[in-house]
Amino acid sequence: MKSKKRAINIAMTVFLFITMAAPITGIDLHKIIGTILILLFLFHQFLNRNWFTSLPKGKYNLNRKLQIVLNFLLLFSFFTLILSGFLLSSTASNIGLSHRDFGRKLHMLGSSWAFVLIATHMGMHWNLVMSKIKRKKFTFPHFISSFLPKILIITSVYLCTKRQVFQKMFWQIDFPFHDYNEHPILFFIDYLLILSGGIALGHHLFLLTQKLSKKRSKKRKDSKISKVKI
16 A cells, blocks of 8 residues: 555656646646546545544644645645636536636646645655665765755745746746747756755755654643642
8 A cells, every 4th residue: 555655646746747847748748647647636635535534633743733734735736726727628618617817827826836735745754765765774975964955945946936936826927938949858957956945845844843843742741740849
């Protein structure tokens, strides 16, 4: 089951990565990959249905709260992709429900949020990858483990501005700009760096929430001990 979930997560990330390049791949391939991505997303929710039933159970520390917020935002972003994809489809046009201007902006909003949130979501679980690396007794040099994530985050912020990701996320543009003279490899490199920066940000958020949760639990223990002494 774990290997199946992992394969679906990787496939969803790759397909979302490709769908961001609609001007390069063409609209027909974009529709096919987008449909596969939505089907994988729905199957992913089915495989993780136990997560929803476990929500009322257990304690809610900062890390868990943040992951729940991220997961529901990700759910919402994919549902906006489903809705906007329908509004842009020929089916919606045939039955008189086509809203191309609204659908296009909603599609840009949903895809941009989904890309950033998936990267952050991956980063929140990056400790699993790091633990597997440590088991193989491999350690990164100090520069890589300390400075590279920060560099990736700063670079991704710059590239999100360059690629109009922030503008799409916050409903600020009607038509995205794309340089058709640009080599496709440069486009994919930029989005790979944005993905990497999102993973680095998510991992930093995970470490921060873990640290704050430990401090809170320590304060509670100390207060209980002081009350017992009194």
